[in-house]
Amino acid sequence: MADTVELIYDHSCPHIDVARARLRAALAHAQLPAVWQEWERGARGSPRYTQRWGSPTILVNGHDVAALGDQRTALDGSAGCRVYPDAAGQLEGAPAVSMIVAALSGGDRRRPGT
Numbered sequence: 001m002a003d004t005v006e007l008i009y010d011h012s013c014p015h016i017d018v019a020r021a022r023l024r025a026a027l028a029h030a031q032l033p034a035v036w037q038e039w040e041r042g043a044r045g046s047p048r049y050t051q052r053w054g055s056p057t058i059l060v061n062g063h064d065v066a067a068l069g070d071q072r073t074a075l076d077g078s079a080g081c082r083v084y085p086d087a088a089g090q091l092e093g094a095p096a097v098s099m100i101v102a103a104l105s106g107g108d109r110r111r112p113g114t
Helices: 016-029 048-052 097-104
Strands: 005-009 037-040 057-060
Touching: 005 016, 016 097, 057 097
Parallel strands: 005 037
Antiparallel strands: 005 057
């Protein structure tokens, strides 16, 4: 089964280019095509669920690449930036390539609602 990869962001997010670059690198590392769906949280036509996530968020099969178990880093619908811990515990504006690769290559492969 192919992974569904989504990138959710706010148009004003200063970390979106880094998130895209890391997502591209993770897909290359996992030997997967550089294909994903992007959703701007406030844009007309974006799914309602995208409003719950901070920017940037990467979902693989509906699951947050940075979540531990069922933990979610969700918002109340207002705009908000996310931060992610790196290997040294410092905070960054996008998930690490290794975090994305882990989600792509093994994490929870269930689809939402299954």
